[in-house]
Amino acid sequence: MTTKFSVQHMDLHYGAFHALKDVNLNIRAHEITAFIGPSGCGKSTLLRSLNRMNDLVEDCRITGDIRLDGEDIYAPGTDVNMLRKRVGMVFQKPNPFPMSVYDNVAYGPRTHGVKKRAALDAIVEKSLRDAAIWDEVKDRLHRSALGLSGGQQQRLCIARALAAQPEVILMDEPTSALDPISTGRIEDLAMELKRDYTIVMVTHNMQQATRVSDSTVFFLLGEIIESGKTEAIFSRPQDKRTEAYITGRFG
Amino acid sequence: MRKRYDEQLQNLHAALIRMGEMIEGAILSAVSALQAHDVESARTIIAGDAEIDQQERLVEGLCMKLLLSQQPVAGDLRRISAALKVITDMERIGDHATDISELTLMLDGAPGMGAGDLRAMADKTCDMLRMSLAAFVAEDVDGARAVIDMDDEVDALFLRVKGDIIEAIRSGRNCGEEAADLLMAAKYFERIGDHATNIAEWAVYAATGLRGDEI
Numbered sequence: 001m002t003t004k005f006s007v008q009h010m011d012l013h014y015g016a017f018h019a020l021k022d023v024n025l026n027i028r029a030h031e032i033t034a035f036i037g038p039s040g041c042g043k044s045t046l047l048r049s050l051n052r053m054n055d056l057v058e059d060c061r062i063t064g065d066i067r068l069d070g071e072d073i074y075a076p077g078t079d080v081n082m083l084r085k086r087v088g089m090v091f092q093k094p095n096p097f098p099m100s101v102y103d104n105v106a107y108g109p110r111t112h113g114v115k116k117r118a119a120l121d122a123i124v125e126k127s128l129r130d131a132a133i134w135d136e137v138k139d140r141l142h143r144s145a146l147g148l149s150g151g152q153q154q155r156l157c158i159a160r161a162l163a164a165q166p167e168v169i170l171m172d173e174p175t176s177a178l179d180p181i182s183t184g185r186i187e188d189l190a191m192e193l194k195r196d197y198t199i200v201m202v203t204h205n206m207q208q209a210t211r212v213s214d215s216t217v218f219f220l221l222g223e224i225i226e227s228g229k230t231e232a233i234f235s236r237p238q239d240k241r242t243e244a245y246i247t248g249r250f251g
Numbered sequence: 252m253r254k255r256y257d258e259q260l261q262n263l264h265a266a267l268i269r270m271g272e273m274i275e276g277a278i279l280s281a282v283s284a285l286q287a288h289d290v291e292s293a294r295t296i297i298a299g300d301a302e303i304d305q306q307e308r309l310v311e312g313l314c315m316k317l318l319l320s321q322q323p324v325a326g327d328l329r330r331i332s333a334a335l336k337v338i339t340d341m342e343r344i345g346d347h348a349t350d351i352s353e354l355t356l357m358l359d360g361a362p363g364m365g366a367g368d369l370r371a372m373a374d375k376t377c378d379m380l381r382m383s384l385a386a387f388v389a390e391d392v393d394g395a396r397a398v399i400d401m402d403d404e405v406d407a408l409f410l411r412v413k414g415d416i417i418e419a420i421r422s423g424r425n426c427g428e429e430a431a432d433l434l435m436a437a438k439y440f441e442r443i444g445d446h447a448t449n450i451a452e453w454a455v456y457a458a459t460g461l462r463g464d465e466i
Contacts, residue, residue, distance in 0.1 A: 234324045236460035
């Protein structure tokens with residue numbers, strides 16, 4: 001397995017608050033990596049640093065090194081739009097745009113200059129198929145996305161992320177607002193998608209981490225306490241703090 | 252945090268210890284009944300095996316409930332899955348106490364050979380059972396390793412009983428049937444030692460995650 005992201009000696013401050021401390025981590029390609037830890041431990045902060053979403057946060061200061069396929073994503077002159085095209089994101093709460101299903105998915109490709117109808121049709125269909133929602137929306141492509149169920153909206157958001165043809169998909173608690181059936185669909189989908197993409201998922205659901213992820217990273221108070229194969233972390237954690245957190249005894 | 256969960260785990264440990272006490276009583280009674288040719292006592296032990304089986308189902312039920320309701324991971328998962336394996340070994344030990352009692356029913360009187368060593372095997376294997384369960388509950392790896400080492404002593408006692416029996420047969424005494432029964436009794440105790448060793452290995456697994464050759 002090749003390394004997709006390499007994070008070395010990374011520190012992140014929000015103003016005076018030291019949110020991430022000397023983070024060192026390799027994220028492997030074509031795997032699902034789960035970030036776990038109590039609220040405020042820094043897992044979403046690191047996730048958002050991987051496509052520079054934190055650039056939008058005032059007073060956010062990052063030092064150290066984050067590389068995508070060996071390239072420093074914080075190097076001067078980095079095209080942040082191109083980075084975000086390569087590293088897509090799906091959020092906790094489904095956030096479809098108030099427009100049609102079709103336009104939601106076509107939005108990214110249009111922004112990146114795809115104008116021809118046939119090309120857009122192909123991208124929209126492939127993205128919706130890859131997000132396992134095509135059969136449910138193919139007859140209502142031109143109706144508002146806001147009429148879909150929560151689970152459908154989240155898969156639509158995944159389709160929208162896929163339409164930009166990314167290499168990595170960041171998922172920030174993608175199923176926390178969904179019912180168990182929709183959650184199962186998203187989990188199955190994530191496992192399908194890892195063949196073509198690298199997935200990094202923040203989750204508060206320990207069972208979800210054990211079900212879907214290949215590797216798990218445990219964060220506490222801005223530090224990585226332990227990372228490794230998910231099976232090892234959940235059967236033989238090496239650090240007492242990891243054990244206490246995953247067995248629900250603190251956090 | 253997780254007070255109810257910890258209480259359920261403690262109940263599981265208590266039920267395991269209770270099952271261990273029942274089996275220990277059966278082993279010690281079985282050897283006494285064998286040595287004294289106490290047929291009544293042997294029958295009581297045989298009838299009591301159903302209670303041990305019932306206790307096994309109770310522990311099994313506690314484990315299943317914990318798996319279902321708490322979705323355990325890490326040390327908790329190891330402890331609960333190991334408990335499910337441990338009770339299988341314990342149930343087999345209980346069966347061997349019954350097997351030994353059935354031999355008592357078949358014998359014509361108190362055995363004339365190997366008696367002291369059979370008692371020693373019963374005492375040693377009871378120690379192993381008690382210590383392995385204590386190690387399991389206390390996550391005491393050293394205590395569990397001590398049990399694993401004790402199995403060699405049980406094996407040595409088995410070889411001594413076997414030697415005595417061979418000697419008795421060689422001496423020309425008319426004791427063929429008794430010799431065969433006592434050799435079986437000794438073998439049952441030797442197997443009890445093996446099951447207690449398995450329990451100790453599960454105790455190490457529950458505490459550390461190490462299995463088999465890793466121990």
